[in-house]
Amino acid sequence: MADAPAADGATTLAARMKRVATVAAAAAGQVDRDARFPREAVDALRSERLLGIMVPRDCGGEGAGFAEIAELCTILGTACASAGMVFAMHQIKTASLVHHGANSAWHRDFMARLSRDQLLLASSTSEAGIGGDLRNSVCSIVPDGDHVTLEKDAIVISYALDADAILATARRAPDAASSDQVLVAIERAQADLTQTSTWDTLGMRGTTSHGFKLRARVPAAQVFPKPFAEIAAQSMLASSHLFWSSLWFGIAAGALAKAQNFVRAAARKAPTVAPPGAARLAAAAAELASLKALVRDGIARFERARRDDDELNTMAFAIAMNAVKVQASEKAVAIVQEALTIIGIQGYKNDTPFAVGRHLRDILSAPLMIANDRILANTATMLLMSRLDADLEG
Known part of the structure; x- marks a missing residue:
């Protein structure tokens, strides 16, 4: 686990992100040229303990507000757009976790682990057959005892191979309507990823948004309680x-x-x-x-x-x-x-x-x-x- 930033008077969220931005800017050209994950920037985010800042204080986070997170997205985006997008997408998923997982014991424990271990969250909402319509799903979760299984043909999952967990959408059941969806937290060790496409793009090359077939079997408790x-x-x-x-x-x-x-x-x-x-x-x-x-x-x-x-x-x-x-x-x-x-x-x-x-x-x-x-x-x-x-x- 990374050490907390030194108490040197320059430990505001913005000051910490500016240190990350310096690291990100130095690697931005290579990240873009090689279309590779901005590892240096994400390592710096972990070192500055910025991945779990939205997690409530009673779960080990810093309870950072929405405006504060937005400012950090701006700071990092100025230095390296790919690193900034990875941070923004991670915080989007963290917002879903924080705002909608507070009443679930599993999700509260996961919030604590996110903050403690500086976990990186990815998202799987797009899917073959629906394009970019995140409010519909083709795949569904399938009950399997006290677990559920999921098979999803994801057009893209940004930085999936470097994420610690993926939050994926699916229909609530095999016979559910396409818009009757749930969100499932899938830890990386629970995910079987088969890459189906590559991310060779004009820009935002460092998000490494490859396509994957995603298969997983997780405890049913990992399904978010809210639709x-x-x-x-x-x-x-x-x-x-x-x-x-x-x-x-x-x-x-x-x-x-x-x-x-x-x-x-x-x-x-x-x-x-x-x-x-x-x-x-x-x-x-x-x-x-x-x-x-x-x-x-x-x-x-x-x-x-x-x-x-x-x-x-x-x-x-x-x-x-x-x-x-x-x-x-x-x-x-x-x-x-x-x-x-x-x-x-x-x-x-x-x-x-x-x-x-x-x-x-x-x-x-x-x-x-x-x-x-x-x-x-x-x-x-x-x-x-x-x-x-x-x-x-x-």
């Missing part, structure tokens, strides 16, 4: 959209910081002339501020809704979270593209201090996770049955 529909609506939807958006903000901020350095360098060479790209930089900085406000407002809305289960389950809340995801992903892509325009050929080349090629390739995944068109179609359906939010407050 997955509740878990998705009350924590997974919001945590996915908001942690991802925080990460995308970090990627965009990192790219724009390079553009700012480029414009500053030009200004130093010709201090009496407005440098090329200065006006574009100002406009892009305004867009970055708009993205920040969007994400922060989404986080604040979720924090308010968490105190009211009725609000969490409303269409208005789901529509708001969908809007954050769609808008954040589109804004982040536009900001990184503008950073490249400001820098020009020095940003296009991979061997300069101003290179933003990796940022651009990584951020292009944002509108695809989950596809914005799918989200907008779901939102359109909900808008047919709910009132349009036209209030400036609330």
Whole structure:
């Protein structure tokens, strides 16, 4: 087990993550080039004991809040998008565990082990036959005495080979409807993984999101007591959209910081002339501020809704979270593209201090996770049955 960070006065969550980010940034190029798991960053996360910070204090964690986790996603995303995405996806699953496993003895014990041993959680929601529709499953759990079995053809399971446990969705029973789902915690030693595809992608290469046939037999106690529909609506939807958006903000901020350095360098060479790209930089900085406000407002809305289960389950809340995801992903892509325009050929080349090629390739995944068109179609359906939010407050 890793030692706790030294009590040196710089042990805030942000300070700890900044130390991780330094490690992640040093390996980011190699992680991207080789499409390999960001092991150095994850080892540093364990060393700084940042994987279990959302776990409640009475289970051995630090009880970190949602906004704090989002800030950490931004910090790490600025240094290495793949490492930031691994951290974000881990925290999304931890949110499901913390918010929906508190009344289960097995899941509370698992929370304690997550914090104590700094376990890394992965997710298996996508499946052959349903695409990216996480609210439907083809596979089901099958009772087997006091155990259940599961066989799932997972299109992707990010960093599955490096995770300590996988949280997988499945139908409640072989005769259950495709939307009648449960969430099952599967420890790595219980999972039989047969790789079916590789992850050779444009960006986010270090998430190693290969495809797998997943087979497992686990005690029935490892099935979450609440239906997955509740878990998705009350924590997974919001945590996915908001942690991802925080990460995308970090990627965009990192790219724009390079553009700012480029414009500053030009200004130093010709201090009496407005440098090329200065006006574009100002406009892009305004867009970055708009993205920040969007994400922060989404986080604040979720924090308010968490105190009211009725609000969490409303269409208005789901529509708001969908809007954050769609808008954040589109804004982040536009900001990184503008950073490249400001820098020009020095940003296009991979061997300069101003290179933003990796940022651009990584951020292009944002509108695809989950596809914005799918989200907008779901939102359109909900808008047919709910009132349009036209209030400036609330």
